[in-house]
Amino acid sequence: MTKALLADLEWRGLIAQTTDRAELEKALANPAALYLGIDPTAPSMHLGNLVVCLVLRRFQLAGHKPIPLVGGATGLVGDPSGRNEERSLNDESVVSDWVARIRKQLESIIDFDDKKSGAVLTNNLDWTKPVSALEFLRDIGKHFSVNQMLSKDSVSSRLEAGGISYTEFSYQVLQAFDYLELFRRHECILQIGGSDQWGNIVAGLDLIRKVEGGSAHALTVPLLVKSDGSKFGKTASGAIWLDPQMTSPYEFFQFWLNSDDADMPKLLKVFSMKDHAEISRLIETVKENPGAREAHRALAQEMTTMIHGQKASEMAEMAAKALFGQGDIAELDLATLDSALAQLPRVELMKNQQIPSWVDLLAGSGVVDSKSAARRIVKEGGAYLNNQKVSAEDFTPGKGDFLHGKYLLLRKGKRDLAAVVLL
Secondary structure, eight states: OHHHHHHHHHHTTOOSEESOHHHHHHHTSSOOEEEEEEOOSSSSOBHHHHHHHHHHHHHHHTTOEEEEEEOTTGGGTOOOTTOSSOOOOOOHHHHHHHHHHHHHHHTTTSOSOOTTTOOOOEETHHHHTTSOHHHHHHHTGGGOOHHHHHHSHHHHHHHHHTOOOHHHHTHHHHHHHHHHHHHHHHOEEEEEEEGGGHHHHHHHHHHHHHHHOOOOEEEEEOOOBOTTSOBTTEETTEEOBSSTTTSOHHHHHHHHHTSOGGGHHHHHHHHOOSOHHHHHHHHHHHHHOGGGOHHHHHHHHHHHHHHHOHHHHHHHHHHHHHTTTSSOGGGSOHHHHHHHHTTSOEEEEOTTSOOOOHHHHHHHHTSSSSHHHHHHHHHTTOEEETTEEOOOTTOOOOGGGSBTTTEEEEEETTTEEEEEEEO
């Protein structure tokens, strides 16, 4: 079972580094506890977090016990990994709120109810806050060599870039303390994380050996990048978040649907829970019939359903179709419509303002450069209001045409869209 799991992770490109592979396989021959630390540095997890969370889920499906740790303590300090400047420190009340929000998101990814391998949510503030500074220095700090700490990539790169505070320098000690506590409390023998966490994880292994004489393991996951080398999970509008208030289910669905064809083999292997045969089949569809976007749609459906639920996924897909006349746009709820129309060229009207004609509205949106061009669209049969054909040049929408009393969708031909918003 363990060999099959690790082989699956390798096939998916999800192993960057591990401790001794043979010993790791032995340690995982029977159900074991493993943990993943997630620091609440924002109100939500993002796609980078999701990559490693799904690895935790794969271990759980193989019979192991996952321990997601939300860092109420380390989130107050800040991890120097991957940063060239000090992180802004947040108040404890803010971090506490973010901890709660991230815990809720984890429930859509990890099973907390399974009696045998149900996940255990932990917060390192529970064992860090009661320890005094003197106790921590005497009992934990004495086991760390400053020379070794300085050699860690996350620290040395910051020193070269201009320096690092003692606060962030101490992060690796706190993370090592987490591993030691989970080893003691839950017999946790494996920590997983992004490849930039290798130094911090190894520090935990050393601490477990020195304090408890115990043996534990590490497995890191490559940081995901696009085929062009740019960072995955970033768009022109920012990061792709798991919180629906920060990235709507529609935007989330569209992210996968609009992903570059060249990225699809990697994205399917990393994110999809489908088996190898189905993933390989979907990868072939990208080569054979890229226009159908079968693989993109399958991944969009799977991931949006996992994170936001079946109904939100169906509504997001319905919106994508309805915008281009392949569904009834009137069936969309207001939240989905808000998101779907947010990026379109728009005309804003006041509620007491007289509604202009369709021709005036389209020209005002900038989709066409003149009213005469808009009239020509009507004559040629390419004018639509809320997916209904407009046949008269002087057609003027009424208040009853506004979807949810707020929006009109204008369409020129098959793909050129604009929105009218009633303020």
